[in-house]
Amino acid sequence: MLQYLVKRVLLMIPTILGVAVVIFVLMRMLPGDIVEMRLAGEGSYVQQETIDKERAKLGLDKPMWVQFTDYMWGLARLDFGYSMWTGRPVSYEIGVRFGLSLQIAIMSTVIAVLLAIPLGTIAALKQDTWVDYAVRIFSIAGLATPSFWLGIMIILAFLIVFQWTPPMVYTPIWVDPWANLSQLIWPALATGYRYSAVATRMTRSAVLEVLREDYIRTARAKGLWQQLVLKRHALKNAMLPVITVIGLEFAFLMGGLVVTEQVFNLNGIGKLFVDAVTQYDYTLVQGLVMIVATVFVLTNFVVDVLYAWLDPRIRYR
């Protein structure tokens, strides 16, 4: 297991380095440079002096390799530079918003798991009946419904039916849990539906596959109670791929939050990202992409380790 862990950690390093290189190259692919784009984006005339000053501040007047070394050294110290918009450190801007996004992500995961595992299992047990079809349509619809539109519809429904809108001001959970939950449950639901769709499909196919195994037939043949067969033999084995999918999708949640936070006007990482792109705040975009990709790589790592821990066959391969 230790050997596997070390191997897996070592594999992660080139990926994260590669991500950093891609971002560095992408942000220097702009016509002109980020300072020109940023200042031109404001639409007013800018003096050459201002441009030069801003360039010097960001170190863009230095040769490319110096810029690259500075950038990589900064990343190593978790220093992402300063936002071109607010002037505050990028790590600060991200830090104050991270908790909110993480909370929605966790709540969406809980919703997804609570929906997916029962629905997927029942669809597999009643394969090719109307129950199965209903679950499959529900999950395919989940993949097709844009989460931002679902969010708008949720708000609209409350507005028309109850003349009530979810609170717009964010309350941290430790201040007032009830106000916090009544605000965040809706974006979590809008994001979680899509998430649950992916997990439901995986649960269904995993349970179907396991039910065809010899050991299930053996368990049934020796007269075991059906529910026990299901719980001890089928579900336990079917959960492996489901855990993987849930883990992988968790990493994708950051992407889903980009649009949902916009709809519910929540000041999280996703909204920060959209604002950064809209305001040509390249240092902030750079830092955010780096963070999201790193979270993604780390989540994949955790999923792999979990998988290897649950299924010994993996780590001995």
Added chain:
Amino acid sequence: MSSQPYDLALAAAAEPTRLRQWVDAALKFSREKPLGAAGAVIVVIMILAAVLADFIAPYNPVATDYGAMLAAPSADHWLGTDEFGRDVLTRIIYGARTALLVGFSAAFIGATLGLVIGVASAFFSGWIDLVIQRIVDVFISFPLIILALAVVAALGTGTDRVILAILIPMIPRAARICRSGALAIREMPYVDAARAAGFRDRRIILRHMVPNVIAAYLIVLTSFLGQAILLEASLSFLGLGVQEPTPAWGLMLHGGASQYAESAPWMAIYPGIAITLAVFGFNLFGDSLRDALDPRLKTQ
């Protein structure tokens, strides 16, 4: 020159049977996969709407009518109008054109480039494969929309840039899937036989390997179509995709739709239904196609 009439005659003779084969295949498909056929119907309706938009749309999609701002659905405007008095139904019909243009170009180019890279990676193996796979690893580490937004940040907005922003993150995903398909085929006896027969690399790749990866390619392509349409809608909704006044479903939900949600809910409801139906149709069709083409890759 001398063989041409003969070829033509042969082709003419083969034509009806080939058509019959297609019709038979389509009928068999709809009998065995009713959900897939339903998806195909939605896709066909969408394509027809996009192609015939000029003839079937009741109004001009960009013409403003300040006498009919935020008009509720009525006989004149079946799905109402937006804050500029533009007909919502008309903009949804023309929006199919934008969605299909972006969806098809992004999915097709992305999947095809991925196919070429994936099969080449598997065929040449060794260090070329290793390098390509590490690069693919890096690009897969960005969630789809995050990489797309980063590309938008670098290149700017507009229909052509959106296509680029969507297809770039799709290439590595297609390459990964096509490579794993091609790896299995590389070990097949018929590829060895082709090699033993002295065929060149190019012929082996194009004639023997690519046709057998086509199933994987088509599956990737159809699943990308739905995703590309959804991604375009998301980017446009954020104001970072297709720009006004181009009619696009996501863009119709940007700004006015939330602002007037209470007084003019039709502005928010119908474009969303269009997106959902379109993606639903492509996904249903793609899923069934996957089952039909490759039973080993059963629907998850």
